[in-house]
Amino acid sequence: MAGTLALFGALVGAVFVTAGPASATPIRNNTPWSILLCRFSDRPATPQPASFFANFLTSTGAGTGGVADYFTDQSGGRVSLAGSAVRGWYTMSWTLDQYRTIDRWTRIQRCVDTAAANGYTVPAGHRIAVMLNDWVDSGASGGRVLLDPGAWNVGFAAHEMLHGMGLGHSFSNDTTYQNASWSQPGEYDDPWDEMSAMHIYAFGTANYGTSAVGLNGPHRDELGWLPSNRIFTMGADGVGSRTISLAALETPAAAGPQLVRIPFNPGDLFNYYTVEYRRKTGWSAAIPADTVLLHEVRNGTPYLLRTGAGGGPAQSLNADGVQISVNSRAGNNATVTITTDIINRCLQGYVWRAARPSDLVCVTGATRSQVAADNAVAASRWVNGASGPHTCISGYVWREAFAGDDVCVTGAQRTQAAADNAAAASRRNPARLVSGPNACVSGYVWRGADQSDYVCVTGATRSQVAADNAVAASRWVNGAYGPHTCISGYVWRDAFIGDDVCVLGTQRTQAAADNAAAASRVLRPGG
Numbered sequence: 161m162a163g164t165l166a167l168f169g170a171l172v173g174a175v176f177v178t179a180g181p182a183s184a185t186p187i188r189n190n191t192p193w194s195i196l197l198c199r200f201s202d203r204p205a206t207p208q209p210a211s212f213f214a215n216f217l218t219s220t221g222a223g224t225g226g227v228a229d230y231f232t233d234q235s236g237g238r239v240s241l242a243g244s245a246v247r248g249w250y251t252m253s254w255t256l257d258q259y260r261t262i263d264r265w266t267r268i269q270r271c272v273d274t275a276a277a278n279g280y281t282v283p284a285g286h287r288i289a290v291m292l293n294d295w296v297d298s299g300a301s302g303g304r305v306l307l308d309p310g311a312w313n314v315g316f317a318a319h320e321m322l323h324g325m326g327l328g329h330s331f332s333n334d335t336t337y338q339n340a341s342w343s344q345p346g347e348y349d350d351p352w353d354e355m356s357a358m359h360i361y362a363f364g365t366a367n368y369g370t371s372a373v374g375l376n377g378p379h380r381d382e383l384g385w386l387p388s389n390r391i392f393t394m395g396a397d398g399v400g401s402r403t404i405s406l407a408a409l410e411t412p413a414a415a416g417p418q419l420v421r422i423p424f425n426p427g428d429l430f431n432y433y434t435v436e437y438r439r440k441t442g443w444s445a446a447i448p449a450d451t452v453l454l455h456e457v458r459n460g461t462p463y464l465l466r467t468g469a470g471g472g473p474a475q476s477l478n479a480d481g482v483q484i485s486v487n488s489r490a491g492n493n494a495t496v497t498i499t500t501d502i503i504n505r506c507l508q509g510y511v512w513r514a515a516r517p518s519d520l521v522c523v524t525g526a527t528r529s530q531v532a533a534d535n536a537v538a539a540s541r542w543v544n545g546a547s548g549p550h551t552c553i554s555g556y557v558w559r560e561a562f563a564g565d566d567v568c569v570t571g572a573q574r575t576q577a578a579a580d581n582a583a584a585a586s587r588r589n590p591a592r593l594v595s596g597p598n599a600c601v602s603g604y605v606w607r608g609a610d611q612s613d614y615v616c617v618t619g620a621t622r623s624q625v626a627a628d629n630a631v632a633a634s635r636w637v638n639g640a641y642g643p644h645t646c647i648s649g650y651v652w653r654d655a656f657i658g659d660d661v662c663v664l665g666t667q668r669t670q671a672a673a674d675n676a677a678a679a680s681r682v683l684r685p686g687g
Contacts, residue, residue, distance in 0.1 A: 165351055165359060165362070184325055184327045184328075184379075184597075185326060185384075185679045186383060186384025186614040186682075187235070187239055187325050187385075188235075188384060188612070188656045188657070189238075189239070189656050190240050190242050190243050191239055191240070191241060191325070192242065192243035192244045192245070192285065192286050192287070193217065193241060193244045193286060193287045193289055194244070194245050194280075194282045194283070194286040194288050194289070195213050195214075195217055195244065195246040195247070195289050195291065196247055196250070196271050196272065196280075196282075196288065196289070196290045196291070197210060197247065197248025197249045197250065197290075197293075198248060198250050198251075198252050198270075198271035198275075198290060198293070199249050199250070199251055199252065199292070199293035199294075200251075200252060200255055200256040200259060200292075201251060201254060201255050202255040202256060203255075203256055203294045205294075206293060207309055210248065210249075211246075213246045213291060214244075214246045216314075216317070216367070216368050217244075217289065217317060218241045218244035218246065224367055225367055225368065226314060226367070226368055227314055227317050227368075227372075230314060230372050230443060231318070231321075233443060234354075234374065234380065234385060234443070235383070235385045236385060236612075237657070238385060238612060239385075240657055244286075245286075247275055248275065249293065250274045250275050250278050251274070252270055252271065252274045254270060256294050256296060259296055260297075263301075264297055264301040264306055265301045265304070267290070267296070267297060267306055268290050268301060268305075268306050271292075272288060272290070287303065287304070287324050287325075288324075289304070289305040289306075289307065289320075289321065289324070290304070290305065290307070291312075292306070292308040294308065294309070295308050295310055296308050298311035299320060299323075300320045303323075303324050305317075305321055306320075307320065312368070312369065313365075313370040313371075314365055314369065314370065314371050314372050315354070315358055315362050315369070315370040315371055315373070316357060316358060317368075318354055318357070318372040319354055322354060322355060322375075322379075327355050327379055327382065327383070328355065328460070329347050329348060329355050329356065329461075330348070330350035330353040330356045330461070330462050330463075330464065331344070331346040331347050331348075331349060331350065331462070332346045332349035332350055332464040332466050333346060333456065333463045333465055334466045334470065334471070336469040336470070337349040337469075337470070349464065349466075350376060350455075350463075350464040351373070352374070352376060352438055352447055352451075352453060352473075353373065353379060353462070353464075354373050354374065354375050355375070357372065358370065361373050361444070361446040361447045361448065362446050363446040371443065372443055373443060373446065373447065374409060374438065374443045374444040375409075376409075376436065376453065376464075377409060377419040377435075377455070377462075378419075378434055378455055378462035380409065380419070381419055381434075381596055381598075382598070384598060384612060384614045385612075386419055387611035387612045388606075388611050388612070388614075390407070390412070390417055390418040390419065390611075391418070391420075392404065392417040392419070392420045393420075393421045393422075393591055393596075394420055394421065394423070394500055394502070394591065395423065395500050395502040395503045395591035395592075396589075396591045396594065397592075398503050398589060398592075400499060400500050400501065400502070400503040401497075401498070401499040402497070403487065403495055403496070403497045404416070404417065404435075404497075405493050405495050406418065406420065406435065406493060406494045406495070406496060407437065407492060407493060408437045408438060408439040408493070408494070409436055409437065409438055410438065410439040410441050410442050410444050411439055411441070411492040413492075414491075414492035415493075418437075419435070419436050420435040420436075420496070421434055421596060422435070422482050422484070422498060422500055422502075423500075423590055423591045423594045424480040424502055425480070425590075426505050426506060426508050426590040427508050428685070429590060429593055429595075429599075430457065430459070430460065430597070430685040431457065431458055431459075432456075432457055432594065433454060433455065433465075433477065433480075433482060433484070434455045434456075434457060434462070435452060435453075435484060435498070436452070436453050436455075437450070437451075437452050437453075437494040438450065438451055438453060439492065450494075451473060451489070452473075452475060452486045452489065452494050452496060453473050454474050454475075454477055459685045459686070460684070460685045465477065481500060481501035481502065482498070482500045482502075483498070483499040483500075484496060484497070485497045485498075500591070502590060503588070503589045503591065504520050504589070505588070506522035506590075507587050507588070507589075507590055508590070509524070510522035510523060510524065510587045511523065511525055512528070513528055513531055513561065514528060514531065514532070515531050515535065515561040515562065515565060515567070515577075516562065519561065519562060520588070521561070521580050521581060521584045522584060522587035522588050523580045523587075527576060527580065530573060530576075531559075531561070534567050534568075534569045538567045538568065541556050541567075542566075550566040550568075552568035553568065555570070556569060556570060557570075557571055558574070559574055559577050560574060560577065560578070561577040597682075600681055600683060601616065601682070601683045601687070603618070604617060604618060604681045605617065605618075605619055605622050606622070607625055607655065607671075608625065609625050609653070609655045609656070609659060609671075610656070610659075612656075613655065613656065615655070615675055615678045615681075616682060621670060621674065624667060624670075625655075628661050628662075628663045628667065632661045632662065635647050635650050635661075636660075644660045644662075646662035650662035650663060651665055651668050652668070653667060653668050654668060654672070655674075655675065659671075
């Protein structure tokens with residue numbers, strides 16, 4: 161199947177439903193799953209042994225090419241399925257026909273209940289995936305996954321397990337594309353992204369059927385699988401035009417940002433364009449060719465930008481004050497030129513003062529109206545006097561909103577102009593406030609224990625983390641746990657896999673508590 165699109169229609173008997181809005185938060189550390197195998201009372205067959213599902217879904221490092229290997233690759237090793245369990249086969253009390261009359265959530269729950277009745281209760285913190293021994297339904301519901309034999313391939317399973325991690329579907333801007341009668345226009349039409357499975361560029365794996373394809377940049381960003389220093393937000397530094405060398409998402413060792421965000425909507429800081437470079441290698445080996453992809457992210461959902469109905473991926477953009485041009489692709493890097501007017505746009509609630517056409521100082525709407533009114537009557541307030549023909553009549557002074565501004569206004573309006581000038585930088589350039597899909601709610605900031613640590617914490621905790629990082633080497637000795645054994649009185653912080661910075665026990669406890677509360681501290685689009 162190399163180089164072909166894997167299609168939903170090939171999975172006879174499977175049932176699909178449109179996913180709701182995206183709600184993923186950064187996924188890191190051990191993310192164990194309970195894989196429950198359930199059979200129907202009138203279908204005793206066990207199509208595969210438990211070991212098959214362990215290798216297919218949860219085992220890594222053995223070169224099996226299963227779902228766990230896919231997650232390890234896409235997350236850059238930030239996620240491990242260590243601690244997962246495969247249990248069953250359990251025989252349920254329901255026939256296949258009875259099972260077909262209930263909804264997906266209940267189908268999953270009946271297997272969970274059957275496992276519990278047979279001595280296995282899903283541990284707290286485990287995600288759940290149920291395997292059925294006959295064809296009835298496959299998909300996700302409420303963060304849990306159901307797969308029948310038609311879905312035992314990497315592409316399908318990874319897609320549904322990513323739903324279990326909170327990702328929604330990907331779309332394109334081609335509203336003429338409809339994958340099925342029940343899907344939305346454009347839904348599943350980003351075949352370079354796993355969240356369009358099974359309408360993806362896939363190949364046949366050695367052991368587990370149709371492959372997955374790599375995740376697109378916005379979805380990796382949403383899951384926290386791109387380091388913050390590999391994401392560039394255009395305009396955040398006040399520079400409105402750049403040529404950027406992008407590293408491919410598939411080759412993180414290459415230099416340069418792996419994703420560029422281009423904000424353009426002052427009224428919605430979660431609405432922006434993105435640029436990424438994709439290489440025909442690894443899990444993306446079946447894409448047609450190395451290519452640059454442009455997306456628009458709206459309400460947390462990425463939309464692949466196509467050239468038109470049925471068209472290929474757009475290689476340029478000129479909209480919303482943004483211009484993007486793809487210049488070249490060579491090996492692991494592609495160069496793009498981006499220009500944006502966001503650096504001169506006002507924050508929400510402000511408008512340009514426009515005391516003259518080039519006056520881009522941001523003010524309230526009321527102030528802009530006052531400025532326009534003063535400009536309209538300027539001539540009526542001038543006399544030929546001590547300061548020349550534009551001397552102000554009694555009771556008025558020059559506004560001086562800019563050098564040479566001799567419109568006559570009240571003293572209060574002159575003072576207002578000076579105050580607005582002084583506050584100009586703080587009211588301009590919304591790009592500097594854009595943090596992407598993992599922005600923290602008010603009162604919290606990213607912990608920043610490393611470049612991929614998007615857990616939201618208090619400012620005091622962030623400062624403590626930075627202080628502990630700064631003295632890390634002084635708390636290590638070569639001991640029972642190797643060269644990074646902690647000196648007496650300290651323990652590894654364990655904020656994430658491999659975090660061996662030595663801290664006090666209270667700081668380790670704080671890190672665990674912050675991890676547990678992470679999802680509740682992420683600001684949602686529209687929030």
